[in-house]
Amino acid sequence: MKVTVIGTGYVGLVTGACLSEMGNHVLCLDIDPAKIRILKEGGIPIHEPGLLEVVQRNVQAGRLEFTTDVDHAVAHGTIQFIAVGTPPDEDGSADLQYVVSAARSIGQRMTDFKVVVDKSTVPVGTGDKVKAAIADELAKRRMTLDFAVCSNPEFLKEGAAVQDFMRPDRVVVGAEDERAILLMRALYAPFVRNRDRMMVMDIRSAEFTKYAANAMLATRISFMNELSRLAERVGADIELVRQGIGSDPRIGTHFLYPGVGYGGSCFPKDVKALAKTSADAGLPSRILTAVEAVNEDQKMVLVNKVVTRYGEDLSGRTFAIWGLAFKPNTDDMREAPSLVIIRALLARGARVQVYDPVAIDEAKRQLVDVEEAVNEASSAQAAVSGADALLIVTEWKEFRTPDFEHLAASLKDKIVFDGRNLYEPALIRSFGLEYHAIGRP
Numbered sequence: 001m002k003v004t005v006i007g008t009g010y011v012g013l014v015t016g017a018c019l020s021e022m023g024n025h026v027l028c029l030d031i032d033p034a035k036i037r038i039l040k041e042g043g044i045p046i047h048e049p050g051l052l053e054v055v056q057r058n059v060q061a062g063r064l065e066f067t068t069d070v071d072h073a074v075a076h077g078t079i080q081f082i083a084v085g086t087p088p089d090e091d092g093s094a095d096l097q098y099v100v101s102a103a104r105s106i107g108q109r110m111t112d113f114k115v116v117v118d119k120s121t122v123p124v125g126t127g128d129k130v131k132a133a134i135a136d137e138l139a140k141r142r143m144t145l146d147f148a149v150c151s152n153p154e155f156l157k158e159g160a161a162v163q164d165f166m167r168p169d170r171v172v173v174g175a176e177d178e179r180a181i182l183l184m185r186a187l188y189a190p191f192v193r194n195r196d197r198m199m200v201m202d203i204r205s206a207e208f209t210k211y212a213a214n215a216m217l218a219t220r221i222s223f224m225n226e227l228s229r230l231a232e233r234v235g236a237d238i239e240l241v242r243q244g245i246g247s248d249p250r251i252g253t254h255f256l257y258p259g260v261g262y263g264g265s266c267f268p269k270d271v272k273a274l275a276k277t278s279a280d281a282g283l284p285s286r287i288l289t290a291v292e293a294v295n296e297d298q299k300m301v302l303v304n305k306v307v308t309r310y311g312e313d314l315s316g317r318t319f320a321i322w323g324l325a326f327k328p329n330t331d332d333m334r335e336a337p338s339l340v341i342i343r344a345l346l347a348r349g350a351r352v353q354v355y356d357p358v359a360i361d362e363a364k365r366q367l368v369d370v371e372e373a374v375n376e377a378s379s380a381q382a383a384v385s386g387a388d389a390l391l392i393v394t395e396w397k398e399f400r401t402p403d404f405e406h407l408a409a410s411l412k413d414k415i416v417f418d419g420r421n422l423y424e425p426a427l428i429r430s431f432g433l434e435y436h437a438i439g440r441p
């Protein structure tokens with residue numbers, strides 16, 4: 001099949017690459033010439049495990065191409081995926097300007113039947129807006145061409161995006177047009193061969209499903225974070241509680257990890273957007289408001305522990321920071337709790353020595369205004385050298401079994417503030433390190 005993907009970011013590039021892997025001829029469009037240049041030169045603009053290989057293989061086979069030429073992109077695919085960003089607007093709602101602009105660009109140029117598939121995360125009712133935008137552009141051209149609009153929300157996880165796309169738990173398709181449903185079934189059939197995991201529903205329910213999924217996951221995180229604070233207060237160990245409840249199949253073990261709060265490009269904005277949808281519908285969500293408020297507080301939990309230990313004035317102190325990306329295996333720094341933590345430490349007069357396996361360049365861009373107080377380290381070991389204490393912010397695998405002796409020898413005060421509960425308290429303390437974790441006595 002001929003497929004166009006509009007927007008070549010985390011979702012668009014993975015979608016385009018994986019669809020080409022199954023033999024489709026995919027053209028990826030982006031308005032950012034720098035991204036397209038990197039892709040045309042054989043690289044990828046993001047860190048995503050396994051993605052470079054899939055991209056290179058399919059580019060070589062002639063099935064995957066990149067362009068900034070909108071005419072070419074609209075002419076190419078019978079299926080046109082919209083995978084552009086939907087950042088939060090000032091009032092928390094999803095800003096649909098990129099989605100609508102992509103839809104208009106299709107309406108301005110199409111000359112034959114198109115299935116326009118919204119893969120971006122968009123509020124309920126966006127399908128109608130996309131339809132109206134295309135119809136409006138066709139009317140301006142005095143043309144009556146047939147087209148169908150579908151919703152196909154994406155559930156991939158950054159850091160495991162290729163794997164998630166190739167072996168999806170489910171493929172949700174919101175569609176009313178029979179031809180579109182047939183095409184989407186054919187497109188996804190190779191990804192769901194062992195069991196049909198495609199769920200066809202109405203467009204509004206498909207749009208809603210994506211927000212409901214992310215809101216549920218964010219709720220679990222905030223719930224555990226809130227319980228972790230209570231555990232500290234009443235002298236319980238949240239790690240034991242987590243295992244105790246996770247073993248119940250009705251609860252399950254996933255997404256029960258207390259930490260430094262959720263970040264990334266999805267949960268924060270999607271929780272806000274669903275809360276806005278609820279408010280607009282006259283049903284303000286008390287749960288989502290609380291989920292967000294708990295998360296904002298949680299980003300400060302490590303800083304609060306540092307302040308309790310050292311006092312408000314941190315001038316003259318240096319803290320090592322392990323992990324900057326909002327989660328492991330990605331270079332995505334959008335809404336990363338590390339940024340809040342670093343700024344809060346600097347505001348109290350401290351300096352930081354930061355290390356992340358892949359997100360350092362992006363982090364530096366985001367911290368450019370405070371760069372004189374931020375030292376970039378080339379390794380986890382280098383980051384702790386000469387620091388007073390260590391803060392662990394992202395649970396990269398390489399932090400899981402550190403050389404505790406080296407850590408104790410390098411840190412002036414021998415203190416570790418662990419925002420991810422990576423270590424057995426008794427073990428780390430046996431090396432003479434003072435250990436502060438989340439929700440653990």
Ligand SMILES: NC(=O)c1ccc[n+]([C@@H]2O[C@H](COP(=O)([O-])OP(=O)(O)OC[C@H]3O[C@@H](n4cnc5c(N)ncnc54)[C@H](O)[C@@H]3O)[C@@H](O)[C@H]2O)c1
Pocket residue numbers: 006007008009010011012029030031032035083084085086098101102119120121122154155156157158265266
């Ligand atoms: N990142 C994730 O893990 C993830 C997962 C599921 C869903 N989503 C959703 O998918 C959507 C995209 O997210 P992302 O993380 O890939 O965003 P991104 O910012 O990485 O990529 C979006 C891309 O779209 C391009 N773009 C914007 N307007 C364009 C236009 N008119 N024509 C062509 N290109 C255009 C931008 O230049 C950018 O490269 C969002 O709605 C997001 O909520 C993201």
